[in-house]
Amino acid sequence: MRKRFHLDSPAAHYQADAAVLWCFDDRMTLVVQKFLKRIGAARADSVRIAGGAMALASPTSEFEQKYVLDQLGLSQKLHRAQRVILIAHRDCGAYGGSARFRGDAEAEAAFHSAELARAADVIRTALPEVSVESYFADFDGVWEFDLAPSARSD
Numbered sequence: 001m002r003k004r005f006h007l008d009s010p011a012a013h014y015q016a017d018a019a020v021l022w023c024f025d026d027r028m029t030l031v032v033q034k035f036l037k038r039i040g041a042a043r044a045d046s047v048r049i050a051g052g053a054m055a056l057a058s059p060t061s062e063f064e065q066k067y068v069l070d071q072l073g074l075s076q077k078l079h080r081a082q083r084v085i086l087i088a089h090r091d092c093g094a095y096g097g098s099a100r101f102r103g104d105a106e107a108e109a110a111f112h113s114a115e116l117a118r119a120a121d122v123i124r125t126a127l128p129e130v131s132v133e134s135y136f137a138d139f140d141g142v143w144e145f146d147l148a149p150s151a152r153s154d
């Protein structure tokens with residue numbers, strides 16, 4: 001072996017602030033990293049795949065859903081992550097991008113809200129002891145959806 005790069009990394013084990021399931025679209029990398037820091041989840045185990053929570057909400061195969069649930073479960077088991085954070089984003093290519101919604105920004109957000117709700121239900125069933133949060137990253141920041149009328153307690 002021949003060393004190609006030197007950097008000292010901390011070897012101590014850690015507790016993850018959260019496991020974060022999000023898309024690999026690099027346009028959202030900076031805003032999501034800053035947002036995670038803001039909400040106390042800077043030390044996160046990232047599960048980054050095309051479409052993010054799509055693998056749970058609208059999986060193309062049973063394997064895909066199981067694989068992603070296993071990854072989130074491993075973050076909980078290995079790094080005691082108690083939060084699972086789902087982040088969908090504007091113009092996600094895995095869903096056909098914003099073009100699929102023909103410029104209707106609200107319809108696009110509503111679609112992702114429903115997808116995230118479905119993915120959260122899948123996680124709550126498989127990993128009942130973790131808390132699940134859902135967000136939507138846009139080109140102007142990160143949004144949280146209001147609760148659906150049926151989910152409101154007031």
Ligand SMILES: [Zn+2]
Pocket residue numbers: 023024025050051052089091092093094
């Ligand atoms: Zn995407």
